[in-house]
Amino acid sequence: MPADPNMKILVVDDMATMRRIVKNILKQLGFANIQEAENGQEGLQKLQQDTYGLVVSDWNMPVMTGIDMLRAIRADEKLKAIPVLMVTAEAQQANLVEAVQAGVSNYIVKPFTAETMQEKLAKIFK
């Protein structure tokens, strides 16, 4: 199933620069309906209030980390089917394994390129 260009995407990152980069790339890839959250807790609140087709999240964030948000998403009946793409500097094998076990849809290591993002989205929505 190809990605719907009108789907609502939630970008979760505590760094404003990173949110802007991800938004810019998604815009270049044809996605215009993008919302932002500064941490996992805020992200969860937004997910519970609206319908999203994809979550792009950082790992290291204050208040609630990306991995904790991912676990909360997968434990929630209403949210568990939403694809979650992690974009993070946590590039240890143990992190990746932890994310996979928590139910991540794909994983991008920073720094990354627009091509990598496109490739990962294609894999998620194939």
Place this chain on the structure above:
Amino acid sequence: MGHGVKKLYRELGELARFVENAMRTISQAGRPIITSTSDLPAATSHLADLNKMTEEGTLEVMRLTELMQDNHARMGKECAAIEEVLKAMDCVTLAKRVERLAADLSQDDRCLTEIMTALSFQDLVAQRVKKLVAILDDVQDKLMKLVVVFGTQSEGSEDGKGEPGKSGDLLKQLEESKTTAMKQNVADEILAQYGFK
């Protein structure tokens, strides 16, 4: 029995001297520790400033890049419209030239996207700086505990700081650069006073 007690007293005496020497050595080492510890909050503050400066610079580059991307999108649409009209008028050569122009714009767009993604360095730098700040806080906490446990006291100056070492000099330079760094408009005003126009 008397000989045993004598030996015990002698050994206890040696032990007491050893403990006293150790305390004196630690106390002397404590002075530079206090100096370094008092420098740590300032160093942490400079690291936070560093984060802020790189973030501000990065956001400005992003703003300008996005402006260019928006302009390119408009130009791309214009090119496509002109190309269509030229083709309808059978101006094939001109239409081809506009097509090449649109291709160049598209290539530039890819470069602009690469500029945007390259700016993710700021996030990586900020994360490392945050970790460094956490380490510095931890080191400061441990040093302070050491100072409290061994009762080391600063001597030689009233403000608790000893002779500034290398770190002290570097911090002083950083502090000065914060307060004395001049903006271009101020520099221009001064230059104007000397006849530079």
